[in-house]
Amino acid sequence: MSDVLVIQNARLEGPGTIGDLLKADGFKIQTIFAKKEKIPKLNHAMVLVLGAPESANDDLKYLQNEIVLIQESVRAGVPVLGICLGSQLIAKALGARVYPGPKKEIGFYHDLIVEPKSKSHLFEGISSPFTVFHWHGDTFDIPDGAERLAYSDLYNQAFRYGSAVGVQFHLEVDRNIVRSWLENTTENINLPYIDPNKILSDIESEMPKIEKNMELFYKNFRSELGLTKV
Template identity: 70%
Template structure:
């Protein structure tokens, strides 16, 4: 049985759709609540690092531990997937800068443009639909390849067996609603929460479909 180490950085930012897909495929999942639990020794077939409101530049011991984990996984060629904050931690761990972007992206967007014909995005039309909730961005690490971008941001990269996604494909309706209900951000500065709620039924199915396609490609690419 393949086993997955899930690093959950925020109570409300669980693995969502990708967690359901992993469980349905019989993966054994070990979830670590990063703010409360220590990272175990890396004896896993896959590492999944999830998002949170914090910045990769925050001086927090558990975030530093996660970057050590990411570097170890990369050195051992263990597949790793970083989502949102996870991708920023991955970029920083691999030698790139993380910093505030020109504007926050929050809500459903149809703006992800693959840079090259990557097998990881096979079966997904371009530009494709995602859910965003981020203000920071990253440079592409030395030796990595940018896989996707939008007008204002790098959106995805690959470094060996490590893949970073700035955007959220893992979300479902419950997760999005929960984020909107509990956020401490002044959302109306960027987008009306009612707009996001009104778009849920219209767009969440496509986001989940894109997650399923990416997941299938990721598994195939890394022999999982």
Template identity: 40%
Template sequence: MSVLIIKNIEAEGPGTIEDYLKENSIAYTIVNIAHELAPNTDGFDTLIIMGGPMSVNDEDDYLRVEEQIVRQFIGTGRKVLGICLGAQMIAKALGASVYKGPAPEIGWYTIAASEAGIADTAFSRLAVKDTSDLIIFHWHGETFDLPEGAVRLASNALYPNQAFRYGKAVYAFQFHMEVNREMVYSWMKTENMDMAKLKAETEEIYPSYSGRAIAFYKEFFDREL
């Protein structure tokens, strides 16, 4: 197995995804797409697209290259995981509209898994105590329509398309399951947040959260296509 990880900005790296790959001796390459416009995709069987503050509708050349890479991996039946902007990029690559959401979601929120989400052997690993409730870290302001042929995995009142699966192993998550504590605190310093409240929530939630993320990674990376 070999994993291609595409970053859109330096600050939004793979976090606990990279930790999992290292601990399990899975080969991976990280590319900052804004600096390397034509990364070599040969030999990779899995693609991870990270987040970023830009919009997939921006006209930057590297975003169009990224969209083509997503289409290439999906079209050749390889595994794809999109986080936040990465999820929006998958939706766009599959022909769905991406647009500004009703309000930003920043911080820890609970979303609800759908019946399909609960039945999904990988996505269900993110649930809390075998229920449909998923306590998730968010930092986004855009959303997307559900692509044709995709299966909705989770939603909430503001953002009905929090997560979807396309085919057997293309997952798109509007939220950030890859964050470690340092990423949460670093990102939130730029926001008008109650840092004491955020830290208390994070310290309570994070041990379970990181464990649930690792459980998802195992199912996702071990999946045979």
């Protein structure tokens, strides 16, 4: 039996450093490639739903199945973490609107604000504003009954509803993941405010901040969501 179910929606978007942290803590991980593999019966300590270029609004059976899994997990009180598309699927599963944002965010950003009114400790120890890696164009409204945890000028960035946490940004990336996304993307990123060469040159200086924030967030997530092995 696995402790953590990872739903991978794109070949190049794996669990990255959060997978390493989970394994270091002794968690067993089951990874399902959602486009081709059936989602197993929920019997896990945690569900991790990863990103992809698709939209949560796309009429795709496997995305609909993920929404059902999220809803089942929330009802059962199983911790769920959604990253990028995963966060948008959580928002949609909870009845919130998902839609194109005002502009794409791609690269290292340093403008995420921890919601000062939040009672959550998920971002405890992380400076505000804090550094993340972005690669998204869609956004979401905060679901009814959910608590906003972080935001930026243009986007809601993180929220919690019961056992489910959605984060629009990527803290799980490592150096190789960022390079791979830039080298293999079929998306048009030739935009005036996006410089792939600068993103590449910033990797070495920015990645230690990302890694530190990931470690703190993961520690807080385990504590606040009561994540323990099956």
